[in-house]
Amino acid sequence: MDELSLPELAQALGESAAFRNKCHIKPAIEAFADLGAAFGIQNGDDAAAIPDGDGFLLLAAEGIIPSMLHENPHMAGLCAVLANVNDIYAMGGRPLAMVDVIGTPDEAGAREICRGLSHNAARFRVPVVGGHVLRTQSDVSLSVAILGKARKLITSFAARPGDRLVLISNAKGQWLSQGFWNCTLECNNADLVANLEMLPQVAELGLVRAGKDVSMAGIAGTTVMLAESSGLGACIDLDRISPPQGVALVPWLLAFMSYGFVLAVDPAQVDALVGLFRRQGLDGTDIGSFHEEGRVLLARGSERAVLWDFGRSGFAGGADS
Numbered sequence: 001m002d003e004l005s006l007p008e009l010a011q012a013l014g015e016s017a018a019f020r021n022k023c024h025i026k027p028a029i030e031a032f033a034d035l036g037a038a039f040g041i042q043n044g045d046d047a048a049a050i051p052d053g054d055g056f057l058l059l060a061a062e063g064i065i066p067s068m069l070h071e072n073p074h075m076a077g078l079c080a081v082l083a084n085v086n087d088i089y090a091m092g093g094r095p096l097a098m099v100d101v102i103g104t105p106d107e108a109g110a111r112e113i114c115r116g117l118s119h120n121a122a123r124f125r126v127p128v129v130g131g132h133v134l135r136t137q138s139d140v141s142l143s144v145a146i147l148g149k150a151r152k153l154i155t156s157f158a159a160r161p162g163d164r165l166v167l168i169s170n171a172k173g174q175w176l177s178q179g180f181w182n183c184t185l186e187c188n189n190a191d192l193v194a195n196l197e198m199l200p201q202v203a204e205l206g207l208v209r210a211g212k213d214v215s216m217a218g219i220a221g222t223t224v225m226l227a228e229s230s231g232l233g234a235c236i237d238l239d240r241i242s243p244p245q246g247v248a249l250v251p252w253l254l255a256f257m258s259y260g261f262v263l264a265v266d267p268a269q270v271d272a273l274v275g276l277f278r279r280q281g282l283d284g285t286d287i288g289s290f291h292e293e294g295r296v297l298l299a300r301g302s303e304r305a306v307l308w309d310f311g312r313s314g315f316a317g318g319a320d321s
Contacts, residue, residue: 077116
C-alpha cells in the first residue's frame with residue numbers, strides 16, 4: 001500500500017475503520033457539551049481535567065471491545081489498564097488509582113480479566129481499588145476508570161498556528177498483526193513508568209503546548225483530533241515518518257501505540273524536548289506543523305493532499321476515547 005499516490009493514501013486513511021470509529025463519538029459530545037460547559041470542564045481531552053487546589057484531578061475511562069474479551073480476556077485486562085494509564089500521562093498527570101466494571105457469564109472469564117488487570121496494574125504501579133462485577137447471561141464486558149493528578153496540564157485545546165507536530169514513540173517494540181505496536185514487553189519492565197514519567201516532566205518544564213496519546217485512530221487520526229480540539233489545521237510530513245521494518249505506511253499511520261504521543265510544541269522548544277526523550281532512549285521526531293487553515297494535510301516532498309477538511313465535516317467533536 002506504500003505505492004499509493006498521496007490522494008489515494010489520504011483516501012485509504014479517511015475511509016478506514018479506525019477513522020470511522022472516532023466519528024461515532026459525536027453523539028456523546030453533542031449530548032454532554034452544555035453540561036460540561038456549565039461546570040467549566042472541557043470535554044475532548046484524554047482525561048477530564050477538574051481544577052483542584054494548585055493542580056488538577058484527572059478522570060478517564062476506557063471500554064474494551066467485546067471481540068477481544070471473547071478471544072483473550074487476559075489481554076483485555078492488560079489493555080484496559082494500558083489505555084487508562086496512557087490517558088493520564090498524556091495529560092501531564094500521574095495516575096493514582098483505578099476501578100473496574102466487569103460483566104461475564106462465568107467465573108473463569110472473570111478470573112482471566114482480573115488476572116490481566118492485576119498484572120498490568122502492578123507493572124504500571126497503579127492499584128485497582130474497587131469496582132463492580134456483573135454476572136450476565138452471555139454478554140462479556142469490561143470498562144475501567146482511572147483517577148490521576150497533574151500539576152500542569154497537557155491539553156488538546158492549546159496548540160497554536162506555527163507549532164511543530166512532534167511524535168514521541170518507542171522503537172523498542174513488536175508489531176502485532178492487529179495493528180498494535182507493543183512496547184510494553186516484559187523486557188521493558190524497568191523502563192515502563194520512567195518512560196511515561198517523561199510526559200509530566202516536560203509539561204512541568206513548559207516544553208509542551210498541547211498533545212494527545214496515539215489512540216486507536218493512529219498517528220494520522222490522533223493528529224486530526226488534536227487539530228480539531230485546538231480549532232486548527234495541521235500538516236503531516238510523511239517523509240519524516242519511518243515505519244518499522246516490514247510494516248507498511250498505512251497500517252503504521254493507523255496503528256495503536258502502547259507508547260506514542262503527538263505533541264504541539266513551540267518551534268523554539270523542539271530541540272530541548274526531543275533531547276530529553278532521546279536521553280531516555282525514546283524517539284522524538286518533528287513530523288509536521290499546525291496552521292490556521294481548517295484542514296489536515298498529508299505532505300510528501302512538495303506534494304499535498306487533504307486528509308480531513310473540518311469545513312466539510314467534524315471528526316470527533318474534539319473528543320478522544
